[in-house]
Amino acid sequence: MSSRTPRGPHRPLLPSWLPIDPYILALLGTVGLAALLPATGAAATVASGASTGAVALLFFLYGARLSTREALDGLKHWRLHGTVLACTFVIFPLLGLAARGLVPTVLTPDLYSGFLFLCLVPSTIQSSIAFTSIARGNVPAAICAGSFSSLAGIVITPLLAAFLLGSRAGGLSADSVLKIVLQLLVPFLAGQLLRRWVGGFLVRHKKVLGHVDRGSILLVVYTAFSEGMNRGVWHLVTPARLGLLLAVEAVLLAVMLALTWYGAERLGFRRGDRIAIQFAGSKKSLAAGLPMASVLFGAHASLAVLPLMLFHQMQLMVCAVIARRRARDPEPAGAAVGGGAAADGVAVGGVVVDARPGGGAVVDGRPGGGAVVGGVVVDGRPGGGALAGGVAAGGVLAAEAGAPEAAP
Helix, strand or coil: CCCCCCCCCCCCCCCCCCCCCHHHHHHHHHHHHHHHCCCCHHHHHHHHHHHHHHHHHHHHHHHHHCCHHHHHHHHHHHHHHHHHHHHHHHHHHHHHHHHHHHCCCCCCHHHHHHHHHHHHCCCCCHHHHHHHHHCCCCHHHHHHHHHHHHHHHHHHHHHHHHHHHHHHHCCCCHHHHHHHHHHHHHHHHHHHHHHHHHHHHHHHCHHHHHHHHHHHHHHHHHHHHHHHHHHCHHHHCCHHHHHHHHHHHHHHHHHHHHHHHHHHHHCCCCHHHHHHHHHHHCCCCHHHHHHHHHHHHHHHHHHHHHHHHHHHHHHHHHHHHHHHHHHCCCCCCCCCCCCCECCCEEEECCEEEECCCCCCEEECCEEECCEEECCEEECCCCCCCEEECCEEECCCCCCHHHCCCCCC
């Protein structure tokens, strides 16, 4: 008989409700590498060219993965999607503009530019889906709302940045418009046009291409922060300023979470829709924002993306806690699934997502533990976590940033 003492169950280093995104750690490691070994001279030229190509590749992949039909199918729920778009591209920017009064006592001008850019970035798709599923919300609505936001953000975010940030984001000159078109819009539209032929390839090689996405973003970050180090911009940021920035972002997130939840209630949305609105309307996409910043800000991109990186991790941690608590809420009386949207479940495209506790899902009439919605695997069981396009939220892993922002 073995004399070994049986080991107890494996305990994660962090509680399941406090997800630390491993990709954030990779990003921080990349920032550290740029601080210690920034690209200079010929290496900087090569890194800059590679970064430009990486941005074009990222937006080509985003376009090829994003289902336009899926977004358009959600037009029947136009009030919900309009509410999410208003939160993302109207209320967020207005709050960002209101923070201008914090300069220079709380935020430096450079940090404020990054904070305002954070307010202009589109919403996420993957983590919004994951948290909506955990909280027993309207998952297909979260998919469509995130898709609408991503499509709109390709155009709206650069335009808002040009108008609101002025020369810090290149302004609205012919050169800046041409750069946006060539590096962002053309690759994205090419991906959309070729999606019919390359979509199957992307699905079959999803894991490998996920590494390509993450590596491309790390290259963009390394190049941006190397330029910042070479220009000496980091001596302007002190630990005290970073602490104040975190405090301002915490207030921003709290305000948006409250506005999306209680505002949706005042607008007459049911519980499932309110959950989708809260998670899609209060979150910002790191994966879309980082490459956009490299195009819009150029040499100033390092400070511009810092607020977005910090906000991303904060939103994952806070939304994980909220989703867990929403999952424990009692189910509203009369909630049913079918016939379009219900309070806690929806039927879209032949896929019925049952949000009842322990209900799992029914796909094409067959019961199962999860539903495939638009190519994204969603586990509808509250408390079990959700897996969306390689993102595990509700456990210790929530790597939305490293994965593509749209489901194939």
